[in-house]
Amino acid sequence: MEQTVRLFLEGYTTGKLSDFMDVTASPAEELLLERMDRALDSSELLKLNKRQAQYLALQNQINPHFLYNTLESIRSEALIAGLDRVADMTEALASFFRYTISKVENLVSVEEELHNCETYFRIQRYRFGNRLELSIECDPEDEEEIYRCRIPKLTMQPILENSIIHGTELKIGAGHLLIHLELTGKCLLIRISDDGVGMSPETLRKMNERLEKSGLALADRAPESEGGIALVNVNNRIHLLFGEEYGLHVFSMAGTGTDVEILLPAITSDREPRRGALS
Structure with missing residues (x-):
């Protein structure tokens, strides 16, 4: 032994x-x-x-x-x-x-994000052809500053994809997508709009209720069949990085289209802020 x-x-x-x-x-x-x-x-x-x-x-x-x-x-x-x-x-x-x-950075420039959205849209155009159009707009006077703003990587593309899948793809005829960016005080507002099928009032209410939950409430496990998984994931990451005063809100009308607004702190430095430090 x-x-x-x-x-x-x-x-x-x-x-x-x-x-x-x-x-x-x-x-x-x-x-x-x-x-x-x-x-x-x-x-x-x-x-x-x-x-x-x-x-x-x-x-x-x-x-x-x-x-x-x-x-x-x-x-x-x-x-x-x-x-x-x-x-x-x-x-x-x-x-x-x-x-x-x-790329492993948490934050990237708006210019990089927009370039990725355009690349993604190029790929989708091979599928939809002239049925799909994308426009990007912002105030020319603020364009340089907006493009230098730092935002979480993969903030816009998942929402753009969601707009195609649940919006314009389901409508008859051509669809138009718009990415609008503007500076509002110390914040950057990004609005991604589509002229797709929209949502019913009940679906819209449930979606915004899910988005209002804390970014720390990662137990949200709604099935993908309900849609909106991409929006919830982006919203959670924004909450975790910047605090719950920032994030997503959805506006929609059945048969008309959907707007997804993303509110972010307008930061241009490479240093990533502490959560809640910009409130």
């Missing part, structure tokens, strides 16, 4: 400790060995989990490069074959994924 414990302490932990016993153990010793075996199993499991986590981390670093290289290969083949439309679509897709996956 003494030799078994010594082997355990010296790190000889392959297999069960009872395998090292050269004599019959007493009941007390068997109980001790059982407890040591359980500790050994837990330790090995932790080591295994750590190795798996390290492997997945490495895998996640490799996969984006594999994706970009594959898309670039497709683009090159398309250009050689004279398929300019396919090449352009592939380039847009690679640019969209590069922005979405690679």
Whole structure:
């Protein structure tokens, strides 16, 4: 028994400790060995989990490069074959994924976000053709300052996507999307509008009730079939970063369209503010 414990302490932990016993153990010793075996199993499991986590981390670093290289290969083949439309679509897709996956900053410039929205819209135009139009507008006098403002990454594109899926895609005929930006005091107001099918008063009420919940109330688990998951996620991130005085509010009328207003602090420095520090 003494030799078994010594082997355990010296790190000889392959297999069960009872395998090292050269004599019959007493009941007390068997109980001790059982407890040591359980500790050994837990330790090995932790080591295994750590190795798996390290492997997945490495895998996640490799996969984006594999994706970009594959898309670039497709683009090159398309250009050689004279398929300019396919090449352009592939380039847009690679640019969209590069922005979405690679950048890790919490805050990016409005200019970067708008560029990503335009890239995403390019991709959608291949699907909808001339059925879909996108406009971006702001006061020319404030444009430079607005474009330098820092906002949470992927604030606008998920809402733009939501407007297409739940708004313009469902209507008959062409659809128009508008991104309007303006400075109001110390705040930046972004309004994303569509002329789609809109919402009923009851659906609108439920949506705004969900958005009014605290950003810390991450237990919101409404099924995707109800829609609005993208809006809730963006709203939660804004609450967590800046406080509950900022966030989203939705205006809509059935058969007319929907406006999603995003209220954010107007900040232009690279330093990310503490939550609630801008109130």
